[in-house]
Each structure stands twice: as C-alpha cells, then as structure tokens.
Amino acid sequence: MLKRLSVIWTIVRGDAKILWHALRHPQAPAWLKLGVGGLVVYLLSPVDLIPEFVPLLGVLDDVVLIPLVVGFLLRKLPAQVRADARKRAGLGPESGDDPVTVDMPR
Numbered sequence: 001m002l003k004r005l006s007v008i009w010t011i012v013r014g015d016a017k018i019l020w021h022a023l024r025h026p027q028a029p030a031w032l033k034l035g036v037g038g039l040v041v042y043l044l045s046p047v048d049l050i051p052e053f054v055p056l057l058g059v060l061d062d063v064v065l066i067p068l069v070v071g072f073l074l075r076k077l078p079a080q081v082r083a084d085a086r087k088r089a090g091l092g093p094e095s096g097d098d099p100v101t102v103d104m105p106r
Contacts, residue, residue, distance in 0.1 A: 014091060015070045022077055022085035029081075035073050039066065 022028055023036060043066060050061045074082060 012067050012070050014089070015067070015074055017089040018074060018082070018085045018091065019070060021088040022074070022081055025081045025084055027078065027081050029078070032073060032077065035069070039069055039073075 019036060023032060043062065048061060049065070050057050077085070
C-alpha cells in the first residue's frame with residue numbers, strides 16, 4: 001500500500017498541492033470537498049476496481065484513475081479559486097489564464 005501511495009504521490013504532487021489550497025479557499029464549492037473526500041476514501045479503501053494481487057494491473061488502475069479524477073476536479077473549479085490555489089501552491093498561472101503583454105520596440 002505504501003508503494004502504491006508513493007507512486008500516486010509522484011504523479012499528482014503538483015495537482016495535489018493546488019487541490020489542497022483550493023480546498024482551503026473561502027470560495028471553494030461544497031462539491032469539491034465531497035469529491036476529494038470520496039477520492040481519499042477510494043484511495044485508502046481495500047476495495048479496488050482491480051485487486052492488488054493482479055501483477056501490474058492492480059496498481060495501474062489507481063495510477064490512472066486518481067490523476068484523472070484530480071485533473072477533473074481541478075478543471076471544474078471556478079477560475080478564480082483555481083488561480084488563487086495555483087498562486088498559493090507556488091506555481092505560475094496556467095497557460096491562457098493571464099495573457100502576457102510584451103512591449104515591442106517600434
């Protein structure tokens with residue numbers, strides 16, 4: 001179980017930081033807390049889609065499913081909550097969030 005958690009953490013580390021800060025944001029929607037709670041219950045639950053004793057596939061379902069759900073939750077966040085969470089996590093703005101203006105010499 002510890003190996004599974006470390007592999008998943010390696011994959012979702014940046015997104016997990018954003019998700020953590022989004023959960024603590026005052027404007028975080030209630031569905032976010034429910035979604036993250038369900039994700040944690042699934043991750044720690046002994047019941048899996050594919051049992052752990054099946055070589056490679058037992059860990060693979062979690063390695064694929066958890067990042068997909070985390071990404072889905074982050075995409076569904078309100079833009080302001082997502083931007084604030086990225087900033088607090090120490091990550092720059094997403095591409096397309098803040099347009100960069102460049103002064104070109106004439």
